[in-house]
Amino acid sequence: MENKILTVCPYCGSGCQLYLLVENGQVVGAEPADGRTNEGNLCLKGHYGWDFLNDPQLLTSRLRKPMIRKEGVLQEVSWEEAIGFTAEKLTAIKEKYGPDAIMGTGSARGPGNEANYVMQKFMRAAIGTNNIDHCARVCHGPSVAGLTYSLGDGAMSNSIPEIEDTDLLLIFGYNAAVTHPIVARRIVKAKQKGATLIVADPRKTESARIADTWLPLKGGTNMALVNAFGHVLVTEELYDKDYVSNFVQGFDEYKANVEKYTPEYAESITGVRAADIRKVMRQYAKSDKAMILYGMGVCQFAQAVDVVKGLASLALLTGHFGRESVGIGPVRGQNNVQGSCDMGALPNVFPGYQSVEDAKIRKKFEKAWGTTLPDKTGYRLTEVPHLILKENKIKAYYIFGEDPVQSDPNAAELREALDQLELVIVQDIFMNKTALHADVILPATSWGEHDGVYSSADRGFQRIRKAIDPPGKVKPDWQIISEVSTAMGYPMAYKNSEEIWDEMRKLCPSFAGASYSKMEALGGVQWPCPSEDHPGTPYLYEGNRFTTPSGKGQLFACEWRAPLEQPDADYPLTLSTVREVGHYSVRTMTGNCRALSQLSDEPGNIQISLEDAAEHGIADGQLVQVYSRRGQIMARAQVSGRIKKGATYMTYHFWIGACNELTVDYLDPVSKTPEFKYCAIRLEAISDQAQAEASIRKQYAELRKQMLVGAVPE
Amino acid sequence: MNHASSNSLVIAEAAKCIGCKACELACFAVHNRDNGVGTAVGTVTMPVLPRLYVIRTDSFTMPVQCRQCENAPCAGACPVQAIRQQDGVIAIDAEACIGCKACALACPFGAISLYKAYSGGAELPQPLLQERRDSKLQRKTRITAYKCDLCRNTEIPGGSAAGGDAGGRGASAAAAQDRNPYPACVAVCPEKALQLVEVGTGSSRSLNREGVIF
Numbered sequence A: 001m002e003n004k005i006l007t008v009c010p011y012c013g014s015g016c017q018l019y020l021l022v023e024n025g026q027v028v029g030a031e032p033a034d035g036r037t038n039e040g041n042l043c044l045k046g047h048y049g050w051d052f053l054n055d056p057q058l059l060t061s062r063l064r065k066p067m068i069r070k071e072g073v074l075q076e077v078s079w080e081e082a083i084g085f086t087a088e089k090l091t092a093i094k095e096k097y098g099p100d101a102i103m104g105t106g107s108a109r110g111p112g113n114e115a116n117y118v119m120q121k122f123m124r125a126a127i128g129t130n131n132i133d134h135c136a137r138v139c140h141g142p143s144v145a146g147l148t149y150s151l152g153d154g155a156m157s158n159s160i161p162e163i164e165d166t167d168l169l170l171i172f173g174y175n176a177a178v179t180h181p182i183v184a185r186r187i188v189k190a191k192q193k194g195a196t197l198i199v200a201d202p203r204k205t206e207s208a209r210i211a212d213t214w215l216p217l218k219g220g221t222n223m224a225l226v227n228a229f230g231h232v233l234v235t236e237e238l239y240d241k242d243y244v245s246n247f248v249q250g251f252d253e254y255k256a257n258v259e260k261y262t263p264e265y266a267e268s269i270t271g272v273r274a275a276d277i278r279k280v281m282r283q284y285a286k287s288d289k290a291m292i293l294y295g296m297g298v299c300q301f302a303q304a305v306d307v308v309k310g311l312a313s314l315a316l317l318t319g320h321f322g323r324e325s326v327g328i329g330p331v332r333g334q335n336n337v338q339g340s341c342d343m344g345a346l347p348n349v350f351p352g353y354q355s356v357e358d359a360k361i362r363k364k365f366e367k368a369w370g371t372t373l374p375d376k377t378g379y380r381l382t383e384v385p386h387l388i389l390k391e392n393k394i395k396a397y398y399i400f401g402e403d404p405v406q407s408d409p410n411a412a413e414l415r416e417a418l419d420q421l422e423l424v425i426v427q428d429i430f431m432n433k434t435a436l437h438a439d440v441i442l443p444a445t446s447w448g449e450h451d452g453v454y455s456s457a458d459r460g461f462q463r464i465r466k467a468i469d470p471p472g473k474v475k476p477d478w479q480i481i482s483e484v485s486t487a488m489g490y491p492m493a494y495k496n497s498e499e500i501w502d503e504m505r506k507l508c509p510s511f512a513g514a515s516y517s518k519m520e521a522l523g524g525v526q527w528p529c530p531s532e533d534h535p536g537t538p539y540l541y542e543g544n545r546f547t548t549p550s551g552k553g554q555l556f557a558c559e560w561r562a563p564l565e566q567p568d569a570d571y572p573l574t575l576s577t578v579r580e581v582g583h584y585s586v587r588t589m590t591g592n593c594r595a596l597s598q599l600s601d602e603p604g605n606i607q608i609s610l611e612d613a614a615e616h617g618i619a620d621g622q623l624v625q626v627y628s629r630r631g632q633i634m635a636r637a638q639v640s641g642r643i644k645k646g647a648t649y650m651t652y653h654f655w656i657g658a659c660n661e662l663t664v665d666y667l668d669p670v671s672k673t674p675e676f677k678y679c680a681i682r683l684e685a686i687s688d689q690a691q692a693e694a695s696i697r698k699q700y701a702e703l704r705k706q707m708l709v710g711a712v713p714e
Numbered sequence B: 001m002n003h004a005s006s007n008s009l010v011i012a013e014a015a016k017c018i019g020c021k022a023c024e025l026a027c028f029a030v031h032n033r034d035n036g037v038g039t040a041v042g043t044v045t046m047p048v049l050p051r052l053y054v055i056r057t058d059s060f061t062m063p064v065q066c067r068q069c070e071n072a073p074c075a076g077a078c079p080v081q082a083i084r085q086q087d088g089v090i091a092i093d094a095e096a097c098i099g100c101k102a103c104a105l106a107c108p109f110g111a112i113s114l115y116k117a118y119s120g121g122a123e124l125p126q127p128l129l130q131e132r133r134d135s136k137l138q139r140k141t142r143i144t145a146y147k148c149d150l151c152r153n154t155e156i157p158g159g160s161a162a163g164g165d166a167g168g169r170g171a172s173a174a175a176a177q178d179r180n181p182y183p184a185c186v187a188v189c190p191e192k193a194l195q196l197v198e199v200g201t202g203s204s205r206s207l208n209r210e211g212v213i214f
Helices: A044-048 A079-097 A113-127 A141-150 A160-165 A181-192 A222-235 A241-247 A251-258 A263-270 A274-286 A305-317 A337-342 A359-369 A381-389 A411-420 A477-487 A497-507 A516-522 A594-599 A610-616 A689-707 B022-031 B073-077 B102-106 B171-179 B184-188
Strands: A002-008 A017-023 A026-032 A067-070 A073-076 A102-105 A168-172 A196-200 A213-215 A290-294 A327-330 A396-400 A423-428 A440-443 A452-455 A460-464 A573-578 A605-609 A623-627 A632-640 A647-651 A679-685 B009-012 B053-056 B061-064 B083-086 B089-092 B113-116 B125-133 B136-141 B143-146 B194-197
Touching (some): A002 A460, A026 A044, A079 A102, A079 A423, A079 A477, A113 A359, A160 A181, A168 A181, A181 A196, A222 A251, A222 A263, A222 A305, A305 A327, A381 A411, A610 A679, A623 A689, B009 B061, B022 B053, B022 B184, B073 B102
Parallel strands (some): A168 A290, A423 A440, A573 A647
Antiparallel strands (some): A002 A017, A605 A647, A623 A632, B113 B143, B125 B136
């Protein structure tokens, strides 16, 4: 008997709906469903990315029972013992060092919104700290900060389906073909429908390949280009004067700031032709409907928030807001990174983006949660290693559904920091690199094994549903956190995820109307949705009313700053981290899907220009050594004419070719997002390829052996 | 020329392809049911062996596959007549193939590959030759030529997917019905970059600027 369960894909933020086909309690396939964003299409991850539920133990193994480290070794224990141990340790640390010595994470992946709500409630109400953050910090943190400043809401102002009906698309540092194939479909359709396509990217991505104008800027020069865009709009009087005087503030400072960024000056920094800068801005300003999409190529720089504000300013100057198919879209990478931000898994806001520093809001939450709540912003995820190693401020770290050792910069420093902590709690579905440093492991249910809600990149709440029973003795995330909280003396008990959702809705005005039954009826609800009778909001800022304190859009420009680690004689090339279409993030899921791992496996690729490859004597497909000031790894060379001389790009999903051994932990001053897209490296050809291949196989085997802790013997 | 007997073919539009390789996986899946792959690609233990190849050069990206040439040079090059015109496609008889590579060399599109043969998910040894592997003599695995067969002789997945309770525009039900007669790569492509072209169905066809056939 085959069952079909409607749910949402667990990979990227596109929010594609799919059916899981279940036979005898096992998932045997996936079929596209008619979701708002995907309309009966899936990419290869949606089609083939569910296999990890069958736990084939390719890369790592499923966690099935709680574990505690005893005498240096992780040993299986009962739930009772694991919860008791965790609560006791946390309580002792809280009493000895204060609540701010404990850090927690949210999870932007499988657990869903309810688990994130419970986690931030636990950190704030039970522990008594705002030290909660999650991987949005290392991706779209700058979007949340920048767009909140400029427009009021740190999310896409538009919807994914609107992309195909715009007249002009400006794509900035965003490679949709690899990161969101189902959003790329809308870009392709927009082009087919006659839209002008402009792509600013140092690499010739698939979007750049079909673009009308490709602006191949040098890595790390975003702000100079965006300022030059603004300069053209202002000096050629292409901006919408009425719109600016009615709905926008800060024009005079903006004008002064972009004054020196003539296209010719920008050309000297970015390498983009001045004539192209003028041409694309004339097109952008004159298009009735124009839309900006951007991604990690904007956010993963130490100057990221500024660029986000600068891009938003272009749309403000030209009045591209408050209608369909206009606006600005930070296309969120992870399936629920929008959701974990929505739910307040951030150090400065409660659920619904309500500030922890606002006494009135705090009072509302204190009343609902029956306790006093901390009033100062907590630590940010990327500051954690420094706070542990240099300032000795954090003693315990509750890591929930993340793998920072694989995904965060400067892996060596992070490992050292984890080992210095008194308590590391890892709550996950798979053994991973971070779990190797854990004192307690709490095994949770995976996507496909629990109910909940995900938020798609375009603010769309959609239901995920349980398709199969979980293995072993695992429990849903929200239940585990509730039990720890109860053991610590702050009781939490929920019957199901809907009960959690309803509690959250009562506290968040902009989510209040998005009930489970409404999601069921409409297939999904886009926030803001303030009341039961509200249908949801496909695009924001209707009537050009922005949600900033003044109700007006804020213009912003500032000086361009070069990335911090520049290439030199010792490390002559630049490295940027990128993604690969068939894999996802830290690969604990896709790496355990047999088809996807067959299509592309360790050690991952480093893309090199034809010129640099020739100079180093490196052939396509060969293994090479890559060095930075922080570490060294091996990777497979992918020699391509799409890459500019002097620049290299590495896929960050891989475990042996883990490029975060190399990356630098310089942070954006506002959002504290690391500069993944720029550091200096050196390449070396390897003469004995056979030995290198053997060494990769050996490393991989050793790594897998480490990951089979507590695995069911094959 | 009698159009009615022309072979159909699958072609791709570079203007739509994003290089995601969903077509390669779908192709591999439907052709390896008896190797435990099936729609599920669930318990696959073999490498992904597609019959079309996503090619990325500096200036274009698109899958390339067999054109089902009417005067197939591969068939002319085959010394054992393993390649024949059969039910509207140029078909390779894997049983008869000797792995001589002549067809792959003769193909002007690079659309034929030689892969290891699998049966029941395991490599299929051939009776004659042996080779030294892991320091002992073992029978060498059979290697044969593979290319696109328009999914003839395969059961297309998703044929049973019609209906469902998606509601809305019914696109998935329509897509499922669409999927039925089509080759797997065409059905799976999220960008609709691939299509099955049936030559000589009586309607005159012309190309627009993007290379889309009307």
